[in-house]
Amino acid sequence: MKVFKFGGASVKDAEGIKNVFDLLNKVGAEEVLLVISAMGKTTNALEVVIKNYFEKSSAFHASLQEVRKYHNQILLDLFEDEDHEVFFTVNSHLADLEYFLRSNKSPNYNFVYDQVISYGEIVSTTIVSYYLNEKGLKNNWIDVRNFIKTDTNYRDANVDWEQTQKLISKGIKKKTINITQGFIGSDANNFTTTLGREGSDYTAAIFAYCLSAESVTIWKDVPGVMNADPRYFENAVLLNQISYKEAIELAFYGASVIHPKTLQPLQRKEIPLYVKSFINPLLPGTSVSKGEDLEPKTSCFIVKKNQLLLSLSSIDFSFIMEENISEIFSLFHQYKMKVSLIQNSAISFSVCMEDKFENFNELKAILAKKFKVSYNENVSLYTIRHFTKDAAEMVEKDKVVLLKQISRETMQVVTKE
Ligand code: ADP
Ligand code: ASP
Numbered sequence: 001m002k003v004f005k006f007g008g009a010s011v012k013d014a015e016g017i018k019n020v021f022d023l024l025n026k027v028g029a030e031e032v033l034l035v036i037s038a039m040g041k042t043t044n045a046l047e048v049v050i051k052n053y054f055e056k057s058s059a060f061h062a063s064l065q066e067v068r069k070y071h072n073q074i075l076l077d078l079f080e081d082e083d084h085e086v087f088f089t090v091n092s093h094l095a096d097l098e099y100f101l102r103s104n105k106s107p108n109y110n111f112v113y114d115q116v117i118s119y120g121e122i123v124s125t126t127i128v129s130y131y132l133n134e135k136g137l138k139n140n141w142i143d144v145r146n147f148i149k150t151d152t153n154y155r156d157a158n159v160d161w162e163q164t165q166k167l168i169s170k171g172i173k174k175k176t177i178n179i180t181q182g183f184i185g186s187d188a189n190n191f192t193t194t195l196g197r198e199g200s201d202y203t204a205a206i207f208a209y210c211l212s213a214e215s216v217t218i219w220k221d222v223p224g225v226m227n228a229d230p231r232y233f234e235n236a237v238l239l240n241q242i243s244y245k246e247a248i249e250l251a252f253y254g255a256s257v258i259h260p261k262t263l264q265p266l267q268r269k270e271i272p273l274y275v276k277s278f279i280n281p282l283l284p285g286t287s288v289s290k291g292e293d294l295e296p297k298t299s300c301f302i303v304k305k306n307q308l309l310l311s312l313s314s315i316d317f318s319f320i321m322e323e324n325i326s327e328i329f330s331l332f333h334q335y336k337m338k339v340s341l342i343q344n345s346a347i348s349f350s351v352c353m354e355d356k357f358e359n360f361n362e363l364k365a366i367l368a369k370k371f372k373v374s375y376n377e378n379v380s381l382y383t384i385r386h387f388t389k390d391a392a393e394m395v396e397k398d399k400v401v402l403l404k405q406i407s408r409e410t411m412q413v414v415t416k417e
């Protein structure tokens with residue numbers, strides 16, 4: 001059995017969904033589990049709905065209406081008959097969402113976020129499932145929340161592997177086409193949780209692990225994993241083969257083509273991960289598997305935008321040592337800051353990190369009681385794996401470098417744009 005993951009870009013409109021059908025016919029899909037994300041930029045659109053809801057903004061209804069209209073247009077483009085059951089099913093999901101928002105009493109932003117954001121995936125898989133059935137590709141729609149169980153760390157939930165394994169082993173029929181949602185799960189009380197933005201790749205890996213699948217393929221709008229994001233680097237080249245270890249490093253440093261949590265479960269069972277183009281599905285793409293570290297051997301460039309460079313120094317010129325550092329990290333953990341680079345000297349300590357959950361202002365106030373705090377917002381973190389002198393020069397050219405760190409394999413620079 002194989003696991004295929006289709007991201008938002010692959011199902012962003014009716015043409016995309018038709019292409020998924022063609023792709024499945026071309027590559028063959030008898031015993032396959034399809035993990036599908038929300039369509040196009042739906043997750044971002046729902047984030048706007050949630051923000052408007054909490055801010056009691058006058059734009060709330062219009063933002064919700066936009067999500068409705070977008071999906072309705074896709075339905076109209078895919079199904080000729082407006083009396084088709086799919087219109088009713090999608091509408092009833094969206095009505096459930098509106099009911100939740102009307103009746104909700106919880107002030108917990110992260111909890112509400114997960115209950116709302118999950119409708120992107122629920123609606124998207126519903127539409128794709130009906131469409132494939134209509135075209136003769138009979139499939140089984142599965143609510144992933146009955147299979148992937150997590151803790152209650154809303155917006156960044158941790159998988160309960162034992163329960164998830166049991167439910168998947170017992171409940172998933174292998175000899176058919178299954179369709180399910182990426183990114184979402186549920187807690188012990190059956191409330192919806194999410195695995196972190198872009199988490200659908202990880203969902204595919206969770207299923208592959210629990211089903212001991214033959215392989216996972218994630219279908220992308222790029223030819224595979226390249227040595228740089230082609231949006232920011234001209235002349236990016238395709239990597240044919242990457243080892244799990246190298247792929248974990250690339251994803252950790254921010255190569256957003258693979259969600260960083262995806263690789264560990266696959267590596268444990270040595271399940272190969274293929275990253276392929278949904279536009280040219282018969283091309284080989286990239287294989288992440290046991291074997292050569294990197295083929296072709298080349299420098300790899302990763303850029304993370306919108307980072308925060310924070311420096312803390314002692315107020316009284318005392319050293320910043322283990323005790324302070326452990327306290328600082330426990331605060332980072334508490335405020336869900338994602339740290340990607342650390343550097344310290346005797347009396348100061350710098351980190352480059354991402355404020356994914358908009359907690360920095362609160363954290364800053366707490367840190368300022370004990371340390372002298374300085375920071376730059378909106379900086380970029382460039383990482384070069386297997387760097388050369390030329391590669392380093394290319395990255396640093398025309399930029400103001402705020403911090404640099406070099407290890408044997410990896411060079412990182414934080415720059416002001
Ligand atoms: P999905 O539709 O599955 O959510 P993503 O948008 O998350 O897909 O991932 C695909 C995008 O990742 C590409 O469009 C590309 O801009 C970006 N990307 C970042 N780093 C790389 C890389 N090293 N190789 C290929 N693509 C990359
Ligand atoms: N739809 C979710 C997101 O945009 C999950 C995913 O696409 O992987 O973050």
Ligand code: MG
Nearest residue numbers: 007008037198
């Ligand atoms: Mg994505």
